[in-house]
Amino acid sequence: MTRKPTLLTMIGVLLGSGIAVGACSSGSGTSSPGRSSGPAPAPSQSAPSSTASHDGAYHPVIDPAKFSNRVTNRYFPLRAGATLVYEGTRDGRPQRDEVVVTKETRVIMGVRCTVVRDTVTSNGALVEKTTDWYAQSAAGDVWYFGEATGEYTNGNLTSAKGSWEAGVDTAQPGVVMKAHPKPGDSYRQEYRPGEAEDMAKVLRTTAAVNVKVGRFTNVVVTDDTDPLNPDKADHKFYAPGVGLVQADRVRSGHHEHIALVERHG
Numbered sequence: 001m002t003r004k005p006t007l008l009t010m011i012g013v014l015l016g017s018g019i020a021v022g023a024c025s026s027g028s029g030t031s032s033p034g035r036s037s038g039p040a041p042a043p044s045q046s047a048p049s050s051t052a053s054h055d056g057a058y059h060p061v062i063d064p065a066k067f068s069n070r071v072t073n074r075y076f077p078l079r080a081g082a083t084l085v086y087e088g089t090r091d092g093r094p095q096r097d098e099v100v101v102t103k104e105t106r107v108i109m110g111v112r113c114t115v116v117r118d119t120v121t122s123n124g125a126l127v128e129k130t131t132d133w134y135a136q137s138a139a140g141d142v143w144y145f146g147e148a149t150g151e152y153t154n155g156n157l158t159s160a161k162g163s164w165e166a167g168v169d170t171a172q173p174g175v176v177m178k179a180h181p182k183p184g185d186s187y188r189q190e191y192r193p194g195e196a197e198d199m200a201k202v203l204r205t206t207a208a209v210n211v212k213v214g215r216f217t218n219v220v221v222t223d224d225t226d227p228l229n230p231d232k233a234d235h236k237f238y239a240p241g242v243g244l245v246q247a248d249r250v251r252s253g254h255h256e257h258i259a260l261v262e263r264h265g
Helices: none
Strands: 029-031 083-090 093-108 111-122 125-137 142-153 156-159 172-177 186-188 199-211 214-225 233-239 243-251 256-264
Touching (some): 083 243, 093 256, 111 142, 199 243, 199 256
Antiparallel strands (some): 083 093, 111 125, 142 156, 142 172
16 A cells, blocks of 8 residues: 555455456445445355465456455454554654444445444544455455545645555455464455555464553564555554554654554444
């Protein structure tokens, strides 16, 4: 996600074996909380895989029947109504990030996705607002189907760069968390050429982390990189039953750190 000025607005992890070639397409739509949007697709016994080949070809096959908007992955749970609040600093300035898992859904490439809203502020001023779309495959992997993002200065929208939707303008979905991540797994999190190309690699699965809301063990640690911004690298920490609990920028001209300080729902 090339446009992101912050660590949090995308949370990633994934994979490592064969690529399924062939694109899918379908319409997209939205449904509001409380409205009948139909049952979530029933998971089947097989699911797509998502890796980047060495020649850059990337076309995961997406079968909507093998996805659900009910995201129950232990390292990336998205419970409707849940709120996670993170605080930290970026270049010495305070940063606060509030992530809300809504009851809304959006259909992308025929897959009904959960809608997550993310708001970043600094000293009370709006910095960024993002809406993300996620779904879980039959295998338990969490897939990322896109985002609508905006950066703000003095309350005014200054950029929407980095927004993308799977199936539109050659964009393809990626995986942000495997059901059973292993050290060495590497994967593509998102794909819109020249706009959104984040990658990640699993470093550890047994880390321990202390943050304001508690101590967590068996934490998955990933190294997140962006081929479009080689100076950027983030280490992200995912706790079982919670999700992201800490993130640190480990390379580039900016220093950034955030950690979980509140969770509700």
